[in-house]
Amino acid sequence: xxxxxxxxxxxxxxxxxxxxxxxxxxxxxxxxxxxxxxxxxxxxxxxxxxxxxxxxxxxxxxxxxxxxxxxxxxxxxxxxxxxxxxxxxxxxxxxxxxxxxxxxxxxxxxxxxxxxxxxxxxxxxxxxxxxxxxxxxxxxxxxxxxxxxxxxxxxxxxxxxxxxxxxxxxxxxxxxxxxxxxxxxxxxxxxxxxxxxxxxxxxxxxxxxxxxxxxxxxxxxxxxxxxxxxxxxxxxxxxxxxxxxxxxxxxxxxxxxxxxxxxxxxxxxxxxxxxxxxxxxxxxxxxxxxxxxxxxxxxxxxxxxxxxxxxxxxxxxxxxxxxxxxxxxxxxxxxxxxxxxxxxxxxxxxxxxxxxxxxxxxxxxxxxxxxxxxxxxxxxxxxxxxxxxxxxxxxx
Ligand SMILES: *Cc1c(COP(=O)(O)O)cnc(C)c1O
Numbered sequence: 325x326x327x328x329x330x331x332x333x334x335x336x337x338x339x340x341x342x343x344x345x346x347x348x349x350x351x352x353x354x355x356x357x358x359x360x361x362x363x364x365x366x367x368x369x370x371x372x373x374x375x376x377x378x379x380x381x382x383x384x385x386x387x388x389x390x391x392x393x394x395x396x397x398x399x400x401x402x403x404x405x406x407x408x409x410x411x412x413x414x415x416x417x418x419x420x421x422x423x424x425x426x427x428x429x430x431x432x433x434x435x436x437x438x439x440x441x442x443x444x445x446x447x448x449x450x451x452x453x454x455x456x457x458x459x460x461x462x463x464x465x466x467x468x469x470x471x472x473x474x475x476x477x478x479x480x481x482x483x484x485x486x487x488x489x490x491x492x493x494x495x496x497x498x499x500x501x502x503x504x505x506x507x508x509x510x511x512x513x514x515x516x517x518x519x520x521x522x523x524x525x526x527x528x529x530x531x532x533x534x535x536x537x538x539x540x541x542x543x544x545x546x547x548x549x550x551x552x553x554x555x556x557x558x559x560x561x562x563x564x565x566x567x568x569x570x571x572x573x574x575x576x577x578x579x580x581x582x583x584x585x586x587x588x589x590x591x592x593x594x595x596x597x598x599x600x601x602x603x604x605x606x607x608x609x610x611x612x613x614x615x616x617x618x619x620x621x622x623x624x625x626x627x628x629x630x631x632x633x634x635x636x637x638x639x640x641x642x643x644x645x646x647x648x649x650x651x652x653x654x655x656x657x658x659x660x661x662x663x664x665x666x667x668x669x670x671x672x673x674x675x676x677x678x679x680x681x682x683x684x685x686x687x688x689x690x691x692x693x694x695x696x697x698x699x700x701x702x703x704x705x706x707x708x709x710x711x712x713x714x715x716x717x718x719x720x
Contacts, residue, residue, distance in 0.1 A: 327359040345675065351378025354694050354701050356680070367691040367705055368680045372514065372546045372658070375573035376618050377694035383576045386614035387607065396605045405609035412616050413584050416555045418564050421590035423583040424604030428545035428571035429460025431581035434598060435508065435541045435569050436464050438583060440484075442539060442592045443505030451541075452499045453508045454490040456685075458515035459543055468508060471516075491521055493528040500532070506539035506566075507532070511557035514546035517685030518653055518660030526561040533566075539589065542568040545581070546658070549573035550619050550695050553629035553656030560655060578611035580604075624695040631702050632656040635691070638706035646717055650687075657697065661689040661709070670716060679708045 325333075327347040334344070347359040354377055356366045369375065376383065390405070397403050410422035425431055440449050453459065455470040466474050467481040475481060486504075489495035496507060507529055513519040533540040542565045547557035551573060554560050558568065566589050571581035581603075585592070602608075619625065632654060639652035639661050650662040663670065667683035674681050674689075684690040693701070 325359075330359065353377040353380075354697050362678070364675070364678050364680050365701060365705055365708070366680045367693045367697075368682050369692050369694050370577060371682070372551055372572045372692040373577055375549050375551065375695050376576050376615055376622075376624065377696050378577075380576060380614075380618060380696075382614045382618045383578070383611055386610045387578060390607045390610035393606075395607045396602070398601065399599065399603065403604075403606040403609070405606045405613060406604040409604070409609040409612050409616075412613065413570070413582060416616075417568070417584055418586035420567075420584065420586040420588075422585070423593060423598065424609070425571075425581040425583070425600045426579050426602050426608075427460075427581050428543075428569065429462045429465045430600065431545060431569035431571050431583055432459045432465045432468065432508075432543055433462055434581075434583035435506075435543075435567055436468065437598055438567055438585065438589060438592055439506035439508075439539050439541065441597060442589055448503055448505040448538070449484045450486055450501065450503045451484060451506050451508055452486045452488050452496060452504060454510070454513070455487050456490055456513060456516040456519070457508075457510055457543070458513070458546075459508065460545075490516070490519065491525045493525055493532065496529060497532055500536050500538065504536065504538050506541050508541045508543060510543045510547060511561060512547045512552060512655050512658055514658065514690070515684060517662070517688040518658055518690055520653065520655045521561070523561055526558070526563055530563045539566040541565060544568045545571045546692075547655075549615070550625050550628055551656055551658050551692065553625055553632060555625065557655065574615065575608055575611040576615045578608055580608040580612055619695065622696060627697075628656045628695045631693075631697050631699060632659060634699065635659055635693075635702045635706065638702070639709070642706070642710055642713055646713060648717070648720055649713070657691075657693055657695055659691045660684070661691070663687045663689065670712060673712045673715065674708060677708045677712055679705055679712075 348356050350357040356364050453468040457470045459465040459468040467485045470487045486499050488499040542558045544556050548570045567585040574580050643649040643651045652661050667689040671683040682690045
């Protein structure tokens with residue numbers, strides 16, 4: 325099929341929730357190819373999903389072998405891969421237990437339900453989340469999402485959600501009542517425009533939650549799984565949450581999400597409280613186990629720190645040359661070039677030049693390359709951005 329035929333078929337039969345940009349047919353590492361054979365450097369990585377790159381041989385092998393052995397048994401039976409993955413996540417975080425699901429929104433729903441069930445005996449149910457946050461598109465998670473554009477048209481929204489200002493501890497403290505069960509936060513806001521939390525804010529939140537006897541929950545759906553140079557973004561802040569959510573990078577493209585809970589809330593969910601048919605299949609867990617093994621074997625946390633710092637340095641140098649660029653910010657390989665105006669034209673120009681990025685929060689050019697991106701690929705991307713900015717500057 326030609327690209328035009330695929331696009332026509334898509335428009336006729338797929339709901340227009342997205343406006344896709346390219347027809348992609350093949351991927352390898354940090355590279356993808358479109359239907360016309362054009363190659364792109366993929367610095368979006370399926371929106372922080374392909375953390376070890378497209379079609380990593382370890383994940384391909386794990387999926388192929390497991391698919392031929394046992395795909396799904398339901399959670400009415402044990403399967404070996406599920407506890408092995410739970411152990412791997414637990415040992416790299418707070419030493420508690422996991423619940424597996426299929427997406428980021430579902431993982432955050434799990435966090436919210438966990439907090440409510442935990443608080444139910446004390447009459448606590450409110451969840452405080454941040455303005456400018458993003459937690460998903462189900463009814464509860466879009467309500468937790470502190471952005472009106474995500475909520476518009478879907479009222480009445482579920483009750484029990486309140487909002488505070490990100491990086492403003494006083495605002496969070498002021499929102500806490502005797503009904504508060506939890507505070508939910510991204511250590512680095514992704515959709516909100518690559519905004520890392522201040523260390524004092526995160527430390528202050530932990531203290532506030534301890535003082536008030538409420539749960540601190542992190543949404544690690546985008547920032548987790550090595551993206552920021554640590555397994556989980558909260559580890560950059562030297563705090564422990566009571567529970568956190570994972571999804572995007574966990575299966576490197578194979579859908580899987582998780583709720584990871586610290587020991588004090590590991591046994592809140594009892595049989596009948598929470599469930600999902602597809603959660604933690606042998607196949608999904610095999611993919612995620614291969615991801616964790618590869619991140620460790622190939623030292624990708626270190627690589628994310630190193631290449632992320634290099635990329636940020638290069639972007640800051642570019643930003644310094646133009647008064648229409650505000651600056652660059654990020655954490656590990658979660659990086660944003662912040663313009664003073666709409667970033668969509670720069671995204672489009674870069675795509676023409678063979679670099680995939682994403683304009684986020686209107687004026688932020690968001691980049692999330694695979695954690696095994698090379699120094700050479702970072703340099704190539706920086707050169708393309710430099711060229712594109714020079715061209716944009718002429719037309720300003
Ligand atoms: C993408 C994202 C979600 C939603 O994940 P889905 O898998 O699309 O449901 C939730 N939280 C954050 C921080 C995200 O980036």
